Amino acid sequence: MNIRQETKNDFNAVFEVNKLAFGQDSEANLVELLRQSEAFIPQLSLVATLGNKIVGHILFTKIQIINDDKSETDSLALAPMAVRPEFQNKGIGGQLIKHGLDKARELQHKSVIVLGHEHYYPKFGFIPAEKYYIKSPYEVPTNVFMALELVTDGLKNTNGLVKYPQEFDTV
Numbered sequence: 001m002n003i004r005q006e007t008k009n010d011f012n013a014v015f016e017v018n019k020l021a022f023g024q025d026s027e028a029n030l031v032e033l034l035r036q037s038e039a040f041i042p043q044l045s046l047v048a049t050l051g052n053k054i055v056g057h058i059l060f061t062k063i064q065i066i067n068d069d070k071s072e073t074d075s076l077a078l079a080p081m082a083v084r085p086e087f088q089n090k091g092i093g094g095q096l097i098k099h100g101l102d103k104a105r106e107l108q109h110k111s112v113i114v115l116g117h118e119h120y121y122p123k124f125g126f127i128p129a130e131k132y133y134i135k136s137p138y139e140v141p142t143n144v145f146m147a148l149e150l151v152t153d154g155l156k157n158t159n160g161l162v163k164y165p166q167e168f169d170t171v
């Protein structure tokens, strides 16, 4: 398996991976919208390939944390991520996360926020975001809304509400 940055030629396959993994078009459409948005970081739209086949995709986009004193802290949202159903539970998702986190660190990003499976993301160091006094704009159980510091103190002095790109409102 190989992991690399997505290219234009991958767009259709990435749509398909997301559609198949989620069993609906919403997340696949979200990826297409985010690609056109200011939140998009091309180096953090990654595909997992087996031979010529795209079997997984992960996307990290720019978000802000609006602190209680109205200052803003830049962060990243991990969303969405998808692995073709027939290739799930083989570690591909985990490799995509690790690769993405390394790349994000290399690009000097300081933290990542994820809304997702409470038993999956902690394996990669995510902890409930409430430990950093970070809140979700969506009404979700606190343990599914998680954060990770990519560098020491990456979320120091941060406390507030995450602002996602408006494209997320479509999901």
Ligand SMILES: CC(C)(COP(=O)(O)OP(=O)(O)OC[C@H]1O[C@@H](n2cnc3c(N)ncnc32)[C@H](O)[C@@H]1OP(=O)(O)O)[C@@H](O)C(=O)NCCC(=O)NCCS
Binding pocket: 021, 022, 080, 081, 082, 083, 084, 087, 088, 089, 090, 091, 092, 093, 094, 095, 115, 116, 117, 119, 120
């Ligand atoms: C989530 C997903 C990307 C993981 O990819 P993967 O290649 O299967 O991941 P890995 O093989 O690295 O890890 C599999 C682990 O994910 C867990 N997992 C997968 N889907 C899960 C779900 N819906 N709820 C809880 N855990 C889930 C498995 O239990 C397994 O845990 P284990 O390692 O303790 O056995 C993939 O299952 C997928 O595309 N799911 C559908 C889309 C989705 O839910 N995306 C995430 C949105 S937050």
